[in-house]
Amino acid sequence: MSIAEASKRIPEKVFRDPVHDYIHVQQQVIMDLINTKEMQRLRRIKQMGTASYTFHGAEHSRFSHSLGVYEIARKICDKFVRNYSIEDGGVWDDSERLVVLCAALLHDIGHGPFSHTFESIFNTNHEEITQQIILSEDTEVNHVLRSVSPDFPNQVASVINKTYPNPQVVQLISSQIDADRMDYLLRDSYFSGTNYGNFDLSRILRVMHPYKDGIRFDYNGMHAVEDYITSRYQMYMQVYFHPVSRGMEMLLNHLLKRAQELFLTEDPYLDHETHAPFLEPFFMQNWTLDDYLRLDDGVLQTYFQHWIHFANDPILKDLAVRFIDRKPFKSVTYSEEENQEDLKVLIDLVGKLGYDIRYYVALNSRFDLPYDFYRPSAEKPRTQIELVEKSGNMVELSVASSLIAAFTGQQRGDERIFLPNELFYGKNRNNITLFEPILKQIHAMTKSGKLTPLAEGFDGDDQI
Amino acid sequence: MSIAEASKRIPEKVFRDPVHDYIHVQQQVIMDLINTKEMQRLRRIKQMGTASYTFHGAEHSRFSHSLGVYEIARKICDKFVRNYSIEDGGVWDDSERLVVLCAALLHDIGHGPFSHTFESIFNTNHEEITQQIILSEDTEVNHVLRSVSPDFPNQVASVINKTYPNPQVVQLISSQIDADRMDYLLRDSYFSGTNYGNFDLSRILRVMHPYKDGIRFDYNGMHAVEDYITSRYQMYMQVYFHPVSRGMEMLLNHLLKRAQELFLTEDPYLDHETHAPFLEPFFMQNWTLDDYLRLDDGVLQTYFQHWIHFANDPILKDLAVRFIDRKPFKSVTYSEEENQEDLKVLIDLVGKLGYDIRYYVALNSRFDLPYDFYRPSAEKPRTQIELVEKSGNMVELSVASSLIAAFTGQQRGDERIFLPNELFYGKNRNNITLFEPILKQIHAMTKSGKLTPLAEGFDGDDQI
Amino acid sequence: MSIAEASKRIPEKVFRDPVHDYIHVQQQVIMDLINTKEMQRLRRIKQMGTASYTFHGAEHSRFSHSLGVYEIARKICDKFVRNYSIEDGGVWDDSERLVVLCAALLHDIGHGPFSHTFESIFNTNHEEITQQIILSEDTEVNHVLRSVSPDFPNQVASVINKTYPNPQVVQLISSQIDADRMDYLLRDSYFSGTNYGNFDLSRILRVMHPYKDGIRFDYNGMHAVEDYITSRYQMYMQVYFHPVSRGMEMLLNHLLKRAQELFLTEDPYLDHETHAPFLEPFFMQNWTLDDYLRLDDGVLQTYFQHWIHFANDPILKDLAVRFIDRKPFKSVTYSEEENQEDLKVLIDLVGKLGYDIRYYVALNSRFDLPYDFYRPSAEKPRTQIELVEKSGNMVELSVASSLIAAFTGQQRGDERIFLPNELFYGKNRNNITLFEPILKQIHAMTKSGKLTPLAEGFDGDDQI
């Protein structure tokens, strides 16, 4: 085959989709990719991880998101070929379509269960694994891509790692307004039942243009772009950074750490009934791509339930129960700069109550940069958003929009300390006995939602 | 405590919900029930089972549906107390509210993973288990309900088994227009991205009235009721009975049967690596409520993946791969009456290809009765829908509406025979060799989507 | 120019539309037609006439509907050319596109204000006027169409009167599932805030196919077609036939009749201040197309307000006040067959109260035929809906669907008698004096919402 042959249209197949109405599949290669076991595996991994514990509707999978990214990319290609085809003197070469569609569809294929947490503990990296799945000769994905041409897997992988020569293609998949982000904002909004992520996709697609060196937007679409950026900001603030979801993440983090620790230090850490065969390669930091592809949300949760029912370690069992029965750690905000001392005091109090602070206290900061212009010196220099005036003049978004200027280069988010739920005021008023003074001190430090120093002399004693 | 005390309002808590905007919780008992481990377990069980393999958006859980049923019930109580309170001379006694809300919330709590299939193989019954969860002293649910009053669990359970004395309460939870059905039509529509299940909930709630002996509807709301019935019919025809979802169910059915057979006949059926501790009590038909509550979608799928990677039996492995990688059995319709002979011929052909027909062929019929009036002689006599004219006169729905009359008492659905996907025309054109004549006969019998007799003399041979 | 040249694409222009998101204009001819004064005039005529007095959101114009019909037709052409082009061996000739689009856009251009009522009084006919606007050399519409080719106006007109040779084109514009009906169901639903008219447009468009002799639907889309038919039925029953809107129509009817009568019989019927120059040609039954194109909702309502403030005739003033201030006639149902005598009794009672029954009583029946198969003998034989099975076999819809069979050939609707609002029970309890016995008899006959015979001996007197 060749790219040209593989690009030929087959009779259209569709998937009903609540966000885009239909996902339209028009090439056999795309259908075959969707049917690979690596793609199907994404059905078993939730798109939003622990966020479904806060927003109960947000139970959609990475599979459904991947189809959505594909569909947005397809729509963009359709629009580009209609209005900017090189055949009509424009700058869009539609022979790029197939690589765009494949990259869009496969962009997240390296994700594992609860990626954020999993990666931080086991040093996996979903972006690298995406590349491996595309490039390894053992995967069905690679097999399908290779059937297009021997070099096609490399091309698709290079789009994802941003080394593909055509910047239009790269920016459709990864930039500050790309098919990935556009789908996840709309989809996460739809399923969570919040509307913060809604923006005007049709208008964005109308004002998006290919240029020789990338993607730009009509100046008169500036307000639609502003709307997209503020929607994204709202989703981060109100949904993705929600403290309850993070409370579940902290639990998960400590639970996996405890399991690894038991596995590595005790022999046998877990007896016959409780072993977790698909996790062990990761505990040992010696895993293959095949090992990775066996993991999903259900596998982890099944092992947690095995541990609840068969394991002996009380901390492992307790953390597993908290996770499975949804008892998230609860949090207050603090300031890295101002509360160093208070943190120590508070953590110390928790320890005094008998909690192992390695597993029952967690610090977590979560920040996002809603928009930035191109800074070559930044850690991750970004492609800025460029607007094109009627005259052909280009303006960077934050120059044109004082609304966006207010965001530019600024981190938004917070730092929180997470503790077991039962330590908070109001949770245990009835059965405070022995530890009452300590609990009262904890309550005093956390009551307002912000970490607050203890008043001098306050020891939680009765007189208060 | 007492029911009156337990009914007192706490400061309202809410859950964001994409279907109802917010779920409003106004009693501590409701909050406590939601936080039980038995309720939380419903997060790990998909509402629509294998339907998410057809409609990729339909990944929502029974947890989210249960909250939705609760919320509709709550809205109805609010409306009834406002307009029909016994305090104002009406027939609604708002001291029933708490039992209604609890029954609504707990109505589906006995569901397990892929209930439809699981129940048919292991003889479990989710309705009975719902009762057990409510009544067993060992559950958190029972503990919370008991805190209201010692008899309260019995009351809630009796609503669900329809023996509760007040028929208004029973019909809110189980009748042809109840809170359960209203939520699942709206919710399954929303998540699947089809709109067939949409009906005018606000208007239905407006025209719904309590009467002494149950729930009725204003005559001038007849068209809204028609709309609800036709929506329900559409959902059954277009979504719930979709042949691809049933193809996955048939796979699952055969996979579980194979595992049970191996477990019961071979020793050890599955070695150390492949055992499925939470399933074994069911293989042995000797399980407790605790055993049941350990099951969820992820547990089953994890065992299937263990079998893929560790089991020796080729049929078990093959069926597990087909399920995990989504390779549903494919089907054609047939007629029980007309195609008995053809069925035998076709099944025989499949056997000749070397497939074990016990595991690679399945017959499945799926029928629904969209509406029926009260027939005391029927197997499950139903409560009919009654409309009330301005004059106070009552009319049964199918008498008033000739549209509904068209449905009344009629089963809708079809009978299908399911076979491995690769046997169908178009799937294997390139590598047909040895079995070509047999395959051609299979193709000839299944090509039109309906089971079709072989033309006389047709043997699939080359001359055709 | 030629049709081929006129069909060439210009840079796309769009109109934001709440139903279809965007209306896409891709030919200069379409843009020019939209900008004609005959099209712009449709902005001043409400799509749903008096229905906005019942559903206050339904204030959209025939202009917005016309754009919507155009957009659906455009989408269908896009789909047909992609999948069934004669260039690829199919049966769709895309050189028909321009005539389809123009006919879709202009289909309703002959509508005047409150057409239903206006036509019945002044013997105008919006379908004939549509033809005239297209064919008359004096209109801007004709001028634009003529610029395509001298015969093009005739072609467009022949689509509308169903004599165009290609039945595909005719059926896209006028059949039981055409672009016109599809838009008005969706649009009237959206603006009225009822959801009854919602059906699955995307799916209908997917299963719609051109055949040599017209348009058909895939058999597996049957449920989507059923859904469309039941939606249409619901809109007629719940929205279009709403008795309050008809109460306003009856008022309007009598008001215009009174004005005409005064104009024809009195000299001067109306003095200087109250004349209604744009209406007079219609009073005299001697009007031109130019006269017709001067009318719109605002013109009629302005004259009504002039009459309120300047006219002398008390009936004219009173009816105008009732219309302008929204005091609809109120109604009860009756049966043509059973209530002939009762009607006379009731009308007689109204007359006794001093109302001129020519202007204060109205009978109105409104019926719809939700679906019919082709009956050459019927008054208006209809094109039936045909489904095509995979095998190529064709089935008429009501044969395939027992749901639709329930509707087929059956009229739905009712007959009502309309009277002044103040005559109904509950409206005038406080100041009944002289006419009390008569009013009581009227109340007794209308109280239940259905016309009811007076009980023997009942004379409305005090003893009751």
Add this chain to the structure above:
Amino acid sequence: MSIAEASKRIPEKVFRDPVHDYIHVQQQVIMDLINTKEMQRLRRIKQMGTASYTFHGAEHSRFSHSLGVYEIARKICDKFVRNYSIEDGGVWDDSERLVVLCAALLHDIGHGPFSHTFESIFNTNHEEITQQIILSEDTEVNHVLRSVSPDFPNQVASVINKTYPNPQVVQLISSQIDADRMDYLLRDSYFSGTNYGNFDLSRILRVMHPYKDGIRFDYNGMHAVEDYITSRYQMYMQVYFHPVSRGMEMLLNHLLKRAQELFLTEDPYLDHETHAPFLEPFFMQNWTLDDYLRLDDGVLQTYFQHWIHFANDPILKDLAVRFIDRKPFKSVTYSEEENQEDLKVLIDLVGKLGYDIRYYVALNSRFDLPYDFYRPSAEKPRTQIELVEKSGNMVELSVASSLIAAFTGQQRGDERIFLPNELFYGKNRNNITLFEPILKQIHAMTKSGKLTPLAEGFDGDDQI
């Protein structure tokens, strides 16, 4: 009657509403107000004036908006009485409900047709007229309000002019987040088909609290408030300030000015056929409330059509044709500070072409202040938005939100010069003859969308 009696609930009546689903009417006074002729008149006045010429869906009336404001106010009262009632120790006194609901419903009742333009020409003021309609003894509105208590009209009027003693009540009706703005953003979004005005009403209502001295918002609802402010900003930028709608406004302005001028200077300015009896009192600046209440969109447009057909003045006819047939003036932006000279040059060029520049040129600036904190010194000092932290601490919105800080106190909008459409480049390429050099100069100054100085020596002559 008394306020307490008038507040009593009647059996609920509803109006179907596309934005709020249903409008719920629960007091007879509200029903009676809706039925007054002054309220019904709002059906004949479009909410968005000339914006429907840009967004064809935006044809909704001030009547539908008024019901929406009422409904939001009603929901707020319901929530306040449930959670903050003085009966439970809170600060909300539900005896204020009736005055809130009446003020919400009547808030815009003083609007006339195309208010923005009409007021600037005839020195009317819709806010003052709202007061008059409420207070004048001759209106039906006053009659209904007076039936509650003799002082009730004064109370309602004082809410609208912000002198009512309870600041909670005043702020519900007029503040930076009030029922009026919340409804118009949602409604104008819905009908225009843009989504910019969507914000999370349910969440705003959840975080809104009454305090002794007004209305505040929970700190944790800050992002919902940000979302509301940015939605409002987007609606101003993308919808309300759209240059095409303003092009229609400018036309309307000049048309009315021309009619007044003719009326005042010529005798008879308009002959018998063309007089406009309801407008004449305004031409003469000598009008009564009754005169005002006769005006609506249709009346103005009918007079414009009379002028087209009967008037002699060519400018009056031409401007009327442009308005009726939707030929808006077109515009470019300019800068007050930088383009004074260029403006003169351009206007001079237009004059040279023979246009009367008093009627064919218009300057228009349109600015909005998306948010401001309380500045006693400002022209219209505003009530700032206050957030309340858990601790009870109050923070002004722009202090808490750096996103809002970016807007605070800043005007957004532009200044434009409007000219006849035909003067713009691309509109008249084919028939430029005599005035070609002048037109070329105009084109050169307007081509980029911004007013641009002529290059030195450029005279539009051929060599260019």
